[in-house]
Amino acid sequence: MQIKQLFVYPIKSLRGCSLHETVLTRSGFPYDRCFMLLKVETDDQGNRRLRNMHVPHFPEMALFLTDLILPNSEDPNGKIIVTYQIPPVSENKGTKTLEVPLQPGVEGLEELEITMHRSSTVGYNMGSRYNDWFSECFGYPVILAYIGQNRRKVLGSMSPSAHNDASGGLLSNIIPFFGKKADNDTVLTFADCAAYLVVSETSVDEVSSRLDDGYEMDVTKFRPNIVVSGAEMPWEEDFWGELAVGESGARIVLTSNCVRCVSINVSYETGTHGKTENEQVYKKLTKDRRVDKGAKYNPVFGRYGFLKGDGDVPIRVGDPVEVTRTLSERTTFDWPGLASSSR
Template sequence: MKISQLYIYPIKSLRGVSVPQAILTDAGLENDRRFMLLKVKQDGNGNKRLQNMHVPHFTEMCLFLTDVIFPTENTNNGKILITYRPPDAKDDSDSQIKLLEVPMNPDVSGLEELCVTIHQSPTKGYNMGTKYNNWFSECFGYEVVLVYLGPHWRRVLGSFPPGKCQVHCQDMVPVISKSSMVILSLLSLLLNIFGVPMMQRDASMMALPNLAATITVIGLATVTNIYLSRGSRRKEEKITFADTAPYMLVSETSVEEVSSRLAGDEEMDLTKFRPNIVVTGAKAAYEEDFWAELLVGGGARLLMTANCIRCQSVNVDYATGKMGRGESGSVFKKLMKDRRVDKGAKFSPVFGRYGFLDQGCKDVPICVGDEVHVSRIVEERTTYDWPGLTN
């Protein structure tokens, strides 16, 4: 198999950017989902609160196209280019089309800090201010705030992290922690101190009990540490404004199978699945449900931990900014017939696989055309386990 397409989503739930290459980080592809939009809502008393915006609930978000200008070497001049194209725009010269540039890595000094919680995993972000908020608000027709993640990140919950996923946690190599080493040293010292009187009674018998006791302590400390530090080889997993994992992978073979369910010559738009990595060459549709580990390009390793449960976003018509009609609006229903295959989400169809970058692969570049090898599979599908999202 090979990578056929790579996508980043600079602003969550807006249209993505197809890129020829990308940098793997522990929080996802570089520059992926570091911005998001919040709708300003008011209650009857005039109090304002902020609501996360996701494309299945705000379908008009798909009318915003994004592109990127990556920074030149040793500079911070990267930009996100946003184009709002309403459905009745006739051509590129239509006055309804609006353009905006957002700095890829803005200066956050002086910006208001906001709390943002996505699927029960909280973080902080920065309100980008009037210039950007007014532009989006004018396009949407209601008040909107653009938020930048900055140096913050979100925790990965449930059994999604490799260190907690049943498939991978058994492979985590236990490491003796510094605290265990300190305790072990103190115990060994005490044994040697209290062992000294033995010399006065029988010097020939001193070495054996002390050695046995020391070995016993080492064994107990090590065994105890195995249970306490299982999975501690990995640091706490990080995600940006992505839903539940840093990487989303789909197979073209599976996308083609979805297209075969649509009448006429209509084809499934794979970008509606919002993948980061698209692979071609899989022998069977949905075989990725069982992928546990992938080797990508020059040696990057992805640990696959969960299948992606899908929502009505796959029915959105990107041309109209509304839920699709006819075949394009029936994809979710068609998948519901036989793709409810996850025991942790019995009433949601599965499509695509979530993954995490293995340790030691950080900042490795990958490119379209890179080979992809499945280095490990599982016999049974993993079970979706994220607090508050199972059904």
């Protein structure tokens, strides 16, 4: 098997960027989900409330493309180019673009406590220059938040070290993490619950076979980081426990299934929940892919993983992939209070 595609998502729930090469780190690919959007709401007492924006609840997020310009001699900070496509996209009604610094300074920025799936960290309000642009596109007020050097803790038994805690068990891993930096070596940005999502191209092709002739499943709707080609059978990845990837043989420990939500139905054409039969992928998968006892109502597609060992390991499209450990039975999804992922 080999690596077929690599993806990074610099702003959570917006469309991602395809990469030819990058490096593996403990908290994911560099710049993956280091920004996220928050909807500004007001409660009955007039107080500001910030709501995390995820694509299943805000399908219009699928209308935003991102392009990653890595740091270079001319621009040592790099940037994200965000393009908003006015729907319906096929009618070419126009676009708007915004440049966001990839590594902005945080001095003087408002600090925000951001909790995702009971795991908290501190983010930074990027300010009116960016918030106003996104607010105009969405039609309601939003804030662009940056995570900086802060990270979130992995909860439940998702982390490879979950059962090796110094206190003697799993309990300490289900206590929410508050603060600026996690002292655990397995940490997250604004990704839902793992550093990496690995999917098999063979299984993507199997999903395509459920659609009408001429239609293919868009793998990016599954929001993978690593797409592996060459698996002999669809769904064999359910039993992958560990992969060796790249020329260095870096190990990725696969700790959990990715249990799905309706985000895989979102139309990239309209930024709404898809209504055609070929867009009802979630329904098609519920027929036979509800195979995780920890999330019995949600279909499974892909495996969550974490880097084992030191970080900054080069990885590129075309690199070999070997399954170095298989499981005798499927893992059970275990993240307190979370039953599905939108990535």
